[in-house]
Amino acid sequence: MALLIIGIILFLGIHLVRVVAPGFRQSMIASLGENGWKIAYSIASLLSLILLIYGFGQARQVTGMLYMPPVWMAHIAVTLMLIALICLAASLLPAGHIAVRTKHPMVLSVKIWALSHLLANGETSSVLLFAAFLAWGVILRISLKRRERAGELTLRPFVSARYDLYAVVIGLVAWGLLIWRVHEWLIGVSPLAV
Template identity: 65%
Template sequence: MAILVLGIIIFLGMHLVRVVAPGFRAGIIDSRGKGTWMGLYTIVSLVGLCLIIYGFSQARGETGMLYDPPTFLRHIALLLMLVAFIVLAAGFLPAGRIAVALKHPQVLSIKIWALAHLLANGETSSVLLFGSFLAWAVILRISLKRRERAGEKVLPVFKSARNDVLAVVIGLVAFVLFVWKLHELLIGVQPVVL
């Protein structure tokens, strides 16, 4: 489980640099350029992500259950994941009404994803992983609110309602693909057992 914890610290730590050490980030950008910062950010994040993937696969076989979720929570989690996919798609498209209403759809989709997985999985490793991501997303959302109050432009600006239709279609297609095959191929677990 140590590798999973290390991966979480590296990955989420890198994603919190702007929150906890904005001067460090700004200093690198000022002295070496934004490209250098983005390269460092990408490399460190990928190392953390690889450690999370490897560490989670190892920890799943080593850790016990903290709780055994009832079946109905798995159904709720599945429904939440459909919402998470649509919200995530809305965050990557030019802003429609969904993105404007939710303010930070990508962060919200991570919160929904983490919560859904906490509802459906009671293993120690799962609770650590998804609980960490949920905490990170809450911290990030608080930081974005502060930046917004300070006058920084962090909110999406409405472009077209067509993007809402696209977000729903893309989210539905991605959700179906994940439930049908991709989750099993990428994660090794079939989310719906028929």
Template identity: 65%
Template sequence: MTLLILGILIFLGSHLVHVVAPGFRTAVIARIGVGPWRGLYSLVSLAGLALLVYGFGEARAVTGMLYNPPVGLKHLTLLLMVPAMICLVAGFLPAGRIAVAVKHPQVLAVKIWALAHLLSNGETASVILFVAFLAWGVILRISLKRRERRGEAVLPVFKSSRYDTYAIVIGLLLYALMVWRLHEWLIGVSPLPMS
């Protein structure tokens, strides 16, 4: 469990540097340059992610259940993952109406993903992981909203509706792949409810 928590702190903490220490990034870039900063940031993020993944695998083997969700919530999780995948893809594409409407589609995708998985996973390590990511998403969204009001955050500017079509098609394809085999291959658990 220690490695999981340490991984969460490093990975999500590195993604909250701008929120908790707004001038830190700028000061470090001024001192060492953009390239070294990106390298250092990437290294810390990857180390945190590796610890998180390894720690989660270890913790799942030894932690117990906090709650046993009803099977119906597993169905709801599957349903919620459709918009999560579409928002995730929309965040990587030039802005369509989806990106403009939700403003920060990748952050919304993480929040939906975390909430959906909290509904269907009552195992202790899973709850810790998904609560951490949900809290990260909420904190980041609040910070982005404040930065928008100050004129600091760059909001997506509409380019074309075709990017919404791409986001929906690619998002549904990724969703189908995850449900079909990818989730089980990557995570070791089938996302399909047993009944």
């Protein structure tokens, strides 16, 4: 469990640097250069993600249940994951209505992903992981709103509604693949298992 907690702190801490230490990023860019900072940030993110995944795998084997979610919660989680994957796809494409209206579709996607998994998983390790990611999403969204109001952040302008269609199609395909076999292959659990 300790490795999971360390992995969560490191991974989410790295992704909250701009929130908790606003000048740190700029000072690192000044000393390492933009490319140097991106490389260092990417390596730190990857290593902390690997630690988080490994720690979660280890913790899953030894932690007990905090609560037993009803079976129907799994169906709600699967449905919410479709929305999360559509938002994720919208965040990676030029802005359509989904990206413009949600403002930060990737952050929203992570929050929906975390919430859906909290609804369907009652193991201590799962609750810790998904609650941490949900809290991260809420903190980051509040920070982004403040940066928008301060004029530090400009939102992506609307490009075309066709990107909404692409986001829905990509989200549906990714969702179908996850349900079909990918989630079970990656995580070891079928999302439709009851």
